Amino acid sequence: MRNLLVALFLLVTTLIQAQNPVKWDTSVEKVSDSEYELVIKATIEEHWHLYAQNQPLGEEASIIPTTFSFKDAGGNYELIEDVEEEEPITELDQIFGEELSYFAEEVTFKQRVxxxxxxxxxxxxxxxxQACDDQRCIFNDADLGFSLDGSKVDFGTKEVxxxxxxxxxxxxxxxxxTxxxxxxxxxxVSKERDLxxxxxxGFLGGLIALLTPCVFPMIPLTVSFFTKQTSNKKxxxxxxxxxxxxxxGIYMALSVPFHFLDSIAPEILNNISTNVWLNVIFFVIFVFFAFSFFGYYELTLPSSWGNKMDSASSSGGIIGIFFMALTLAIVSFSCTGPILGSLLAGSLSNDGGAMQLTVGMxxxxxxxxxxxxxxxxxPNMLKSLPKSGGWMTTTKVILGFLELAxxxxxxSNADLVEHWGILKREIxxxxxxxxxxLMTLYVFGIIRFPHDGxxxxxxFYRGAFGVAIIGFVVYLIPGLQKSNESNLKLLSGFPPPVFYSIYPQESDCPLGLTCFKDFEEGLEYARENNKPILLDFTGWACVNCRKMEENVWSEPEIFSILNEEYxxxxxxxxxxxxLPEDLQFNYKMDNGRVKSIKTIGDKWATFQAINFKTASQPYYILMSPDFELLNGxxxxxxxxxxxxWLKSGLENFKN
Structure with missing residues (x-):
């Protein structure tokens, strides 16, 4: 039986290593007769991140930083300073509400001895x-060997x-x-769907821009020019x-410079979106945009630009048409600029920001x-086009309120990073x-702005829109309370995370559910109550685990079935x-290396590997108390x- 289990361990370990997204290579560079530089290169699979040694929040960071240790250091050799690492990418994590530093593709570490x-x-x-991609995380370790004279490295042995x-x-x-x-x-999650x-x-933003005073009056004039000023209708x-x-093409071209920035230094876009003071500057700029929409001043590009483009458009032919399009982009900037600014800021806050910006543009x-x-x-449809009027000014002011929000x-981004505590979720x-x-009062005509007629x-339409805004405000109100319904999933990603709250945390279980953090304890409870088990392989530093808990588990139907049935x-x-010393043990892997199982995390990671042949999180299993799997x-x-999936498992359990 034991030999069978050892064989199973070797098979499982092979499977785990096959999906390990980080490969480690070592080399040695001789500095002098007594000094060497140990070079450690990590090659990271596409879409995966390896977290840096040094995090902006230090030991308080939610993720596990990369940590190096060297056997017999201080005895046969001395470490000169700390392990050096390359400049990492640093960005704000929306789930944990903090800046995290990581590497992509490859990174080199150096330790002088x-x-x-x-x-x-x-x-x-x-x-x-720790390494993560968009859907899962792994927590792993690896041995590193450095030969100073070309001989084979002796890793030593541990007793099993x-x-x-x-x-x-x-x-x-x-x-x-099984x-x-x-x-x-x-x-x-499909990236094509995200794009x-x-x-x-972006299309909706363009439709909104069409309804503004800068663009809408241009439609009949421009179309009439093309259809009536040309002898040939076709x-x-x-x-x-x-x-x-x-x-x-012009709006697509606006995103091209960001592709050059992304290819030269991908971290530039991340730094733009996560830098504290840049976020504060964005806050000031968007407030400035908002008051422009309110009509207190006008945002325009230099009039000479528009005049030059307008003159160039009279040259005729394809070139003239191009400059006509460019003239439209310039003269409509006061209305389109703030909308494009929102698109720019939103795109650059994500991975692949340059491509996302191009798609949005x-x-x-x-x-x-x-x-x-x-x-x-x-052309006959032009007759049904609404006439320009005060409704366009109303649209512009409403956009001002949206820019202010x-x-x-x-x-909030800056507040989360610096932990100022001035914009907790409820605030x-x-x-x-x-x-x-305030937007509702404006729509109903109770408050007015300078450009209003x-x-x-x-x-009817204005009244219906006002009622819709009231409905949205009512939807927001539960977010001020401490409850499972306060997640506001329609706004996921905009308010601060649920944990960044003015209310104290009462439980370390997701959403206040009853949970067990030890398998044997949970199994005993399930047997006593004849209930199926939801086995949740998770991590304190697993971003997508938090997303699942906050955005999926919090759904009323799902929360109810988790709370009552599982x-x-x-x-x-x-x-x-x-782990208690009597529960620590050594685990032999297929390459002959023996891994020490010393922590609770080591135990559950090994438990997941042995039984389910995977090392990713989040990972969920439905099973009966007698170890029968209820579905995949x-x-x-x-x-x-x-x-x-939960309903199917429950039905299978009852049957």
Whole structure:
């Protein structure tokens, strides 16, 4: 039986290593007769991040930093200063609300040593690290060997005694229906879908810009020029369509410089989006944009630019049409600039910001170009186009309120990083409620702004929009309370995280659920109450675990079924608390290396590897108290799929 388990350990370890996204290589550079530089290179798979040694919050950081140790340091050799690392990428993590530093693709670490024992011909070290991608995290370690003279490095051996074998045996579960482990649910979140969403958001921004006084009056004038000022009707239509294509191209071109920045130094975009004082500056700029929309002053590019472009447009032909499109972009800046600023700031706050910005800009340009091409094809539709009027000023002021609300998002970013404590979640939501109330008062004509015309009778559409704003304010109000319903998932990512609250935390279990952090305790409870088990492999520093808990588990239907029907066992694979000495053991891997299982996290990571042949988190298993799997494993996914998965497991348990 023991030999069988050892073979199982070797097989599982092979599978785990196959999905290890970080590969470690070592080399040695001789500095002098007694000094050497130990070079450690980490190669990181695409989309994965390796966290840096030094984090902005130091030991208080939520993630586990990369940590190096060297055997016999101080005896046969001395370490000269600390391990050097390259400049990491640093950005604000929206879930934990703090700046985190990491590396992508590859990174080199260096440690200088001075040899004090001339007989030493090799040095042995190790590294502990955390790596994450968009859906999962791993917590791992690796041995590092450095040969000073080209000879084989002796890593030494650890004893795998009968106690270690017995403790390892205890971790292996007599699982039933193990064929279900092949059916893993919750695949990667589609990046294509994310880009599609950004295109749609950019398109909506362009549609809003069309309704402003800077753009809307241009539509009938420009379309009439192309359809009536050209002797050939077909040519007029093709010119209008070309005009629209140029508009799209111009807005796409605005994102091109960011691709050069991204390729030269990807961290530049991250630094732009996460720097505290830049976020404060964005806050001031967006407040400035808002008051421009309110009509207190006008934002315009130099008039000479527009005049030059207008003159160039008279040259005719394709070049003239291009300059006409460029003139539109310049003269409409006072209305489109703040919207484009929102798109810019939102795109650069994410990985792949340059591409996201291009997609969003393309959507924005497409929306601006659409009416010029559409009305050129169907000129009779121009008669149904609403006339310019005070409704455009109303649209502009409403955009001002939206810009003001967005401004506080940037101030919130700075507050989270610096822990000023001035914009806790409830305070932030309270400010948005006040802005919503002021917007409602404006829509109903109770408050006025400088550019507003004479007060008119409230129209049906304006009244309906005011009622919609009231509904949104009512939706925000539960966010001021301490409850499971306060997550405001429609606004996920905008308010500060749930934990950044004016209310004290009462439980370290997600959402205040009853949970067990020890498998045996949870199993005993499940047997006593005849309930199925939700086995949750998670981590304190697992970003997507928090996303699942805050955005999926908090759904009323899911929360109810978790709270009433399942026994939740959350096993934290990155828990660094030491196990009692009598429960510590050595675990032999397929390469002959023996890993010491000393911490609670070591135990649960090994437990996950032995039984479920994976090392990623979040990772969910539904099983009965007698170890029968109820369906396939689940990973990072959406609420609907997760709910159906829970219901299916519950039905299988009852049957």
């Amino acid at each position: 001075k040899i004090t024992n001339p007989t030493v011909n090799s040095i042995v070290g190790s590294v502990e690290y 005694d009968s106690k270690s074998i017995n403790l390892a045996e205890d971790l292996a579960l007599p699982l039933k229906n 064929d279900l482990l092949k059916d893993v649910h919750g695949s990667d 599609s969403s950004l295109f749609i958001l 040519k007029g239509i093709s010119n209008a369509i070309l005009y629209g294509v140029f508009i799209i 393309t959507g924005f340009g497409a929306a601006l170009a659409l009416p010029f091409a559409l009305f050129a094809l169907f 967005l401004a506080f998002k940037f101030l 932030f939501i309270g400010i948005w409620i006040v802005i919503g109330i 004479p007060k008119k009778k409230l129209s 026994v939740l066992i959350s096993l934290y694979v990155d828990d660094r608390k030491d 494993p689940q990973q990072y996914t959406e609420a609907i799929a997760y709910y159906e």
